[in-house]
Amino acid sequence: MTELVVSNVKKSLGGLPILQGATFEAEKGRILALLGASGSGKTTLLRCIAGLEQPEEGRIEISGKSVLDASMGLAVAPEQRQIGLVFQSYALWPHRNVAENVGYGLKLRKVPTDEISRRVAAILEKLGLSHLAARYPDQLSGGQQQRVAICRALVYEPKVLLLDEPLSNLDAKLREEARFWIRKLIIELGTCAIMVTHDQGEALAMADHVLLLKDGVIVQQGTPIDIYSQPESFYSAEFLGNNNVTKGRVHGAGGGGVRIEGEGWSLDGEWRGRRALASGESGRAVIRVERVALASGPGPHRIEMDHDASLYLGDRWEHRMRRGDLRIRAFGPNRLPGGPVWCEIEPSAVWVFEEAA
Amino acid sequence: MAADATAAAHLAAVTTRPGNAGAFRIAVITALAIAVMTPVGLIVYQSFLDGPFFDESAKASLWAFKYVLVDADFWRALRTTALFAFGLVAVAVPLGAGLAFLLTRTDIPGKAILEPLVLVPMFLSSIVLAFGYTVAVGPSGLVSIWFRETLGGVPWNIYSLWGMIVIGGLSHVPNVYLYVASAMRSLPSDLEEAARSSGASMWRVLLDVTLPMVLPALIFAAALNLLLGFETFGIPLVLGDPNGIVVLTTYIYKVSTVFGTPTYHVMAVVAVMLVLITLPLVFFQRRLLRHSRRFAAVGGKGARASLLKLGRTGKIVAVSLVGAWLFVSVVLPIGGIVLRAFVDAWGEGVNLADHLTLDHFRKVLSEASLYRGIVNTVLLAVIGGAIAVGIYLLVALAGHRNTGRSGTVLDYMVLMPRALPGIVIGLAFFWVFLFVPFLTPLRPTLASLLIAYIVVGLSYGLRILQATLLQVSPELEESARVTGASIGRTWRDIVIPIIRPGLAGAWALIMIVFIREYATGVYLMGAGTEVIGSLMVSLLTSGAMDQIAALSFISVVLTAVGLGLALRLGARIHD
Numbered sequence: 001m002t003e004l005v006v007s008n009v010k011k012s013l014g015g016l017p018i019l020q021g022a023t024f025e026a027e028k029g030r031i032l033a034l035l036g037a038s039g040s041g042k043t044t045l046l047r048c049i050a051g052l053e054q055p056e057e058g059r060i061e062i063s064g065k066s067v068l069d070a071s072m073g074l075a076v077a078p079e080q081r082q083i084g085l086v087f088q089s090y091a092l093w094p095h096r097n098v099a100e101n102v103g104y105g106l107k108l109r110k111v112p113t114d115e116i117s118r119r120v121a122a123i124l125e126k127l128g129l130s131h132l133a134a135r136y137p138d139q140l141s142g143g144q145q146q147r148v149a150i151c152r153a154l155v156y157e158p159k160v161l162l163l164d165e166p167l168s169n170l171d172a173k174l175r176e177e178a179r180f181w182i183r184k185l186i187i188e189l190g191t192c193a194i195m196v197t198h199d200q201g202e203a204l205a206m207a208d209h210v211l212l213l214k215d216g217v218i219v220q221q222g223t224p225i226d227i228y229s230q231p232e233s234f235y236s237a238e239f240l241g242n243n244n245v246t247k248g249r250v251h252g253a254g255g256g257g258v259r260i261e262g263e264g265w266s267l268d269g270e271w272r273g274r275r276a277l278a279s280g281e282s283g284r285a286v287i288r289v290e291r292v293a294l295a296s297g298p299g300p301h302r303i304e305m306d307h308d309a310s311l312y313l314g315d316r317w318e319h320r321m322r323r324g325d326l327r328i329r330a331f332g333p334n335r336l337p338g339g340p341v342w343c344e345i346e347p348s349a350v351w352v353f354e355e356a357a
Numbered sequence: 358m359a360a361d362a363t364a365a366a367h368l369a370a371v372t373t374r375p376g377n378a379g380a381f382r383i384a385v386i387t388a389l390a391i392a393v394m395t396p397v398g399l400i401v402y403q404s405f406l407d408g409p410f411f412d413e414s415a416k417a418s419l420w421a422f423k424y425v426l427v428d429a430d431f432w433r434a435l436r437t438t439a440l441f442a443f444g445l446v447a448v449a450v451p452l453g454a455g456l457a458f459l460l461t462r463t464d465i466p467g468k469a470i471l472e473p474l475v476l477v478p479m480f481l482s483s484i485v486l487a488f489g490y491t492v493a494v495g496p497s498g499l500v501s502i503w504f505r506e507t508l509g510g511v512p513w514n515i516y517s518l519w520g521m522i523v524i525g526g527l528s529h530v531p532n533v534y535l536y537v538a539s540a541m542r543s544l545p546s547d548l549e550e551a552a553r554s555s556g557a558s559m560w561r562v563l564l565d566v567t568l569p570m571v572l573p574a575l576i577f578a579a580a581l582n583l584l585l586g587f588e589t590f591g592i593p594l595v596l597g598d599p600n601g602i603v604v605l606t607t608y609i610y611k612v613s614t615v616f617g618t619p620t621y622h623v624m625a626v627v628a629v630m631l632v633l634i635t636l637p638l639v640f641f642q643r644r645l646l647r648h649s650r651r652f653a654a655v656g657g658k659g660a661r662a663s664l665l666k667l668g669r670t671g672k673i674v675a676v677s678l679v680g681a682w683l684f685v686s687v688v689l690p691i692g693g694i695v696l697r698a699f700v701d702a703w704g705e706g707v708n709l710a711d712h713l714t715l716d717h718f719r720k721v722l723s724e725a726s727l728y729r730g731i732v733n734t735v736l737l738a739v740i741g742g743a744i745a746v747g748i749y750l751l752v753a754l755a756g757h758r759n760t761g762r763s764g765t766v767l768d769y770m771v772l773m774p775r776a777l778p779g780i781v782i783g784l785a786f787f788w789v790f791l792f793v794p795f796l797t798p799l800r801p802t803l804a805s806l807l808i809a810y811i812v813v814g815l816s817y818g819l820r821i822l823q824a825t826l827l828q829v830s831p832e833l834e835e836s837a838r839v840t841g842a843s844i845g846r847t848w849r850d851i852v853i854p855i856i857r858p859g860l861a862g863a864w865a866l867i868m869i870v871f872i873r874e875y876a877t878g879v880y881l882m883g884a885g886t887e888v889i890g891s892l893m894v895s896l897l898t899s900g901a902m903d904q905i906a907a908l909s910f911i912s913v914v915l916t917a918v919g920l921g922l923a924l925r926l927g928a929r930i931h932d
Contacts, residue, residue: 052835078838085839091832095854104850108841152840162839 001028003192004160009048009058009068011041011216018044019055020216026160026209029190031183033197033207037239041216042196046162049194050085051078063159079108081160084153088165090145092137098124098148099133105156123151127185143174150182154189161186163195167202179205200240204228212236231272234353237286244292244328250283250352258352260285264324265303269350282355291349292330294319295342302342310336378844385755386767392812393773395793396785397632403625403788410621411792421622431608431627438604441521441593442586446579448526453533454575456679460534461541462567463665465675473924475679477687479531480916482873482890483591485909486528489690490515491595492697492906499696499703500689516600525592527686529585533578540574541567559665577645584638587631588778590876595897605631606780610879621788628781635776643772691913698910701903717907727904730887731911733803734872737888738919741807742868745818746860748811749867753822754848758831775816779876782813787880803886809877814870821866825859826852858927865923872915889915 004026011019019041026032034042047053049060051067054075060068062083067076084105092101099120106116124130127147137145146166153161166182167175183206186193197203203210204224211221212235220227220236231237238245248262250271258271260283269285271277295302305321305328319336321328321343328343403410407418425431456475459465478486494500494515501511514520544567552562590606598607609627612620667675697703700712721727756767774782786809790800799805811818829852837847853860875890882891889912896905 050835050839052838077843078835079841079843081839083839085836087832087836089830089832091830091836093833093837093851093855104837104842105840108846152836156841 002026003028003063004049004194005059005061006045006049007059009045009055009060011044011048011053011055011057018216019048021058022213022216022218024211024218024221026192026194028192029187030208031186031193031195031206032209032211033195033203034211034213035197035200035203036213038198039215040213042198042213043164044216045213046085046164046194046196049160050083050162051076051081082158083160083162084156084158085162086146086149086153086164086166088168090137090149090169092140092145092148092152094137097134097136098129098140101137101148102151102155105152109156119155120151123155127151142169142171143178146170146178150185154185154191157191159192161191161193163193165196165198167197167199175202182206204240212239214239231286231351233274234284234286237272237351237353242289242329244287244289246285246287246326247282247355248285248326250277250279250281252277252279257347260350260352262325265326267303267326267345267350268301268347269352270348272351273354275354283352284355286351286353287328287345287349289318289329289331291345292328293344294330294332294336295344296337298342299344301346302344304340304342307336307338307341381845382755382759382763385751386763386770389752389755389767389770392808393770393815395789396782396812397773397777399788400625400628400632400781400785403621404629406622408622409619410788421626424623425626425630430603431630434603434605434608435630437518437593437597437602438587438606440518441525441589441604442583444518444522445525445529445586445589446582448523449529449533449582450575450579452526452682453530453578454537454571456530456682457534457538457541458563458567459675459679461538463667463675464672465667465679466672467676471679471683474683474687475534476531477691478528479535480869480873480920481528481690482875482912483525483528483589484595484875484890484893485591485694485873485912486690487524487592487595488893488905488909489692489694490524491693493689493693497704499693502704516596516602518597518602521592521596521602524596525586525589527682528592529582530682530686532582532585533575536574536578536581537571540571544570563665573645577642580638580642580645584635584642584775587635587638590778590780591894594894606778606876609780609784624784628777628784631778631781632776635778639772639776694906694909694913697902697906717903721904721907721911724904726884726887727892727908729885730889730892730908733806733887734889734912734915737803737807737810738868738871738915741803741810742864742871744807745811745814745867745871746822746864749815749818749822749863750853750860752815753819753826754852756823757826757852758834771816771819774812779813779874780879783809783877783879783881786812786877790881801883801885806878806881806886806888809881810871810874813874813877814867817870818863818867821863822859825856825863828859829855861926862923865919865926869916869919869923872912872919 002025006025007023009019009022010017022041022045024032034045036042044053048055048058048068049062055068055070057070058068059066059070062081066074067081068074093104096104099117102123103116103120106119111119121130121133124133127150129144129147129151132140132144132148137148140148146169150166163182167178170178179202195203195206204227207224209221210224210227212219212227214235220232222230227236228240231240237243246260246262248260248266251259251261253259253268256271258269258277260267260269267285273283298304303323305323305326308320308322308327310320311318313331316331316333317335319330319332319341321330321341330343399410404421405417405419406415407420408415460468460471460475465471490498492498494513496511496514496516504511515524548570549562549566552566553559557565588606589604590610593602593604593607594610596602597604598611603611605627609624609631612623612627696709698717699714700709701714701716702712703709721731752767752771756764756771759767777785786805790796790805799808833851833855834847837851838844842850873890874888875894878886878888878891879894882888889908893905893908893912896908
């Protein structure tokens with residue numbers, strides 16, 4: 001069921017466009033990630049949904065009710081939008097203990113006192129915080145503060161839960177764990193959740209649907225698998241994953257395939273550009289590092305390379321190779337034995353795009 | 358159906374525009390504008406009449422301007438004022454900057470004790486300080502007599518322009534120190550260390566790196582003290598007046614005695630002239646402050662690793678210099694007051710121990726008006742100070758995260774009173790309470806003084822409160838809004854509880870401001886509404902030195918109590 005509709009939201013700051021017409025929908029019980037580099041407008045978009053920023057144009061509907069319609073001068077105040085927001089810094093009120101922080105939203109909604117304490121106790125129990133109810137925020141660890149912030153945003157059952165970089169202040173181990181339990185919790189409660197992140201791993205692991213933003217424009221949206229394996233533009237292809245990027249001349253090859261060539265090398269690939277290929281134009285190819293296999297002899301789709309250097313990464317090795325102006329990185333389980341090395345790259349792994357988007 | 362729903366939501370939104378407590382903000386800013394602009398407007402209006410504004414026969418005229426502009430006394434006063442103000446800056450800025458350097462960038466011993474001590478002159482009213490100097494180093498002062506006995510002569514005369522400049526300069530050193538010290542503290546030491554490691558000596562670094570970095574703070578402090586110099590009333594009144602040295606503020610005060618009758622239009626013209634000088638200074642300062650903030654933003658919070666090592670001799674010299682300054686600007690005036698308050702005779706060959714007495718205090722307590730003055734001062738400081746902080750809080754909230762036009766209006770309104778010397782604000786409010794029909798019942802009550810005091814303390818009080826409000830991170834407010842609290846509810850449940858300690862500190866600081874205030878009440882106080890500072894001004898004319906000494910002593914004690922309270926409540930004097 002659609003819980004949030006955002007349509008053509010535009011916002012600029014001091015003449016600089018921050019959002020240039022964002023349109024998307026989000027559903028109950030699913031997590032939507034707004035993914036982008038810093039300055040892509042993802043946090044601004046989240047704050048527009050919350051009502052903390054005022055877009056100049058666009059419409060936003062939460063649970064069937066219009067909360068923003070710039071053409072009608074309608075802008076519902078944040079407190080009347082029925083949303084929960086988890087801040088990057090958690091923003092727990094330092095003068096209220098955990099139970100008071102969590103119960104504040106219920107108190108504002110005039111819920112009877114005994115019911116407040118029952119519901120606060122229930123959600124703290126659920127997130128394993130019962131023993132901390134009387135503590136103040138400064139007596140909590142980062143991970144505990146984050147849980148309290150999530151309890152506070154969920155306890156009054158908002159229609160839409162907004163999470164602004166919810167994991168960025170946790171250390172690496174806690175972050176892995178939090179990806180899992182936050183996703184489980186949201187699906188269990190059937191809330192519509194929107195999450196802002198700059199970490200692709202987080203977006204891919206936690207979300208059901210990912211929106212990739214660049215300079216205030218949604219450049220691609222889809223399931224995590226689509227976003228990762230079917231990039232629609234050079235930017236999407238290059239933003240996600242760990243990549244080899246190379247430039248060269250592009251020619252049509254038989255059977256819909258293309259061939260990209262540089263000094264002393266050529267690779268078979270797929271044309272992913274927006275427009276039809278003009279044979280002989282210059283283009284760029286993106287190859288995910290994990291799609292490059294190493295071999296010790298020639299074969300189909302294999303290219304002989306010079307070995308440059310290898311880096312030990314703990315769980316594997318990263319090998320760097322070169323041929324002419326082509327540079328390729330590949331992962332392997334072992335140190336390279338020395339002598340000639342071949343890279344095997346399937347044509348489906350070589351995504352070729354036009355020179356400039 | 359959908360159209361109906363959106364239309365209804367539209368209606369709801371008109372009253373709850375996000376991020377805006379529009380009605381509250383506009384109401385507060387309007388009230389503030391009335392409180393600030395009424396007295397200013399009245400003075401300007403009065404300056405263009407040929408008689409008192411309440412006189413039916415008064416007509417629009419430039420007579421008063423013509424009178425003042427051809428009056429040689431006015432020009433002499435203007436010249437003296439300018440000399441005094443610039444002289445004060447020339448004394449205070451180098452001393453304050455040097456003191457700030459010694460206390461923040463060197464390893465001078467005893468910092469913990471010296472830091473609060475150097476600020477003391479700032480908290481005393483200049484009339485008390487000036488009186489203290491009269492008693493200590495005036496022609497028949499205690500120190501002067503000792504000098505004459507031992508050396509056969511006194512090489513100084515504080516009843517001169519030079520005396521005024523030196524004493525005014527010394528007493529304004531803390532105002533310079535405060536700004537320069539905070540600039541030096543926030544100076545990241547890696548900048549200096551970078552210069553040192555590229556081969557510059559410590560003194561080279563001081564000249565090439567430290568000085569240019571704190572230059573904005575120095576210029577700001579100079580502009581601020583120039584403004585304070587133009588507005589000073591107490592020091593010229595006590596030290597200049599006996600020898601006929603008149604500045605603009607004392608000219609206003611004395612002009613009625615020249616004519617024998619109240620000459621409101623002449624007073625108004627001089628006040629307008631003074632404001633024409635001070636207003637540009639205030640706006641100049643506002644621009645400087647914006648610049649210096651930008652400057653400060655460059656520096657990080659670099660832990661200060663290297664303090665200049667003074668060495669043994671250096672330490673002795675530095676401590677002696679600071680000690681000499683403290684002796685002259687704190688020990689001399691306060692010591693003079695304390696001694697003078699408890700002895701009934703002094704002079705050559707008099708043993709002070711034989712003349713110890715509590716008579717001066719008995720005199721003060723037995724005279725109803727003086728006794729009332731003490732009670733009123735305490736009431737105004739303690740209760741009035743709390744009310745003032747409440748009002749400043751409302752004003753600060755009206756400007757809090759207010760990026761609209763009303764926020765800009767508020768900014769200018771708050772700065773306005775800084776261009777008005779206390780004596781002018783007092784005069785203007787006196788007229789307001791005298792002749793605005795529904796306000797006349799307030800005149801014989803302390804409310805009239807409190808309102809004037811609140812306007813006088815406005816920009817200082819607001820600076821404290823705005824700094825306190827800025828400590829609340831915006832996310833704490835936004836999270837309350839999103840959770841379902843209106844903006845008013847957010848202020849009540851989140852913002853005010855968080856800044857409560859800051860409010861207590863602000864109350865103590867405002868208390869000190871109200872205790873030391875003397876110029877505002879000069880015209881405004883009447884029988885029943887006496888305050889210590891203004892009583893001292895009027896006692897000066899009658900020459901009742903015993904009572905002035907006792908009142909000064911009480912004022913110093915009250916200030917010390919307020920300061921102790923402020924430090925206890927954790928008020929941040931270094932803003």
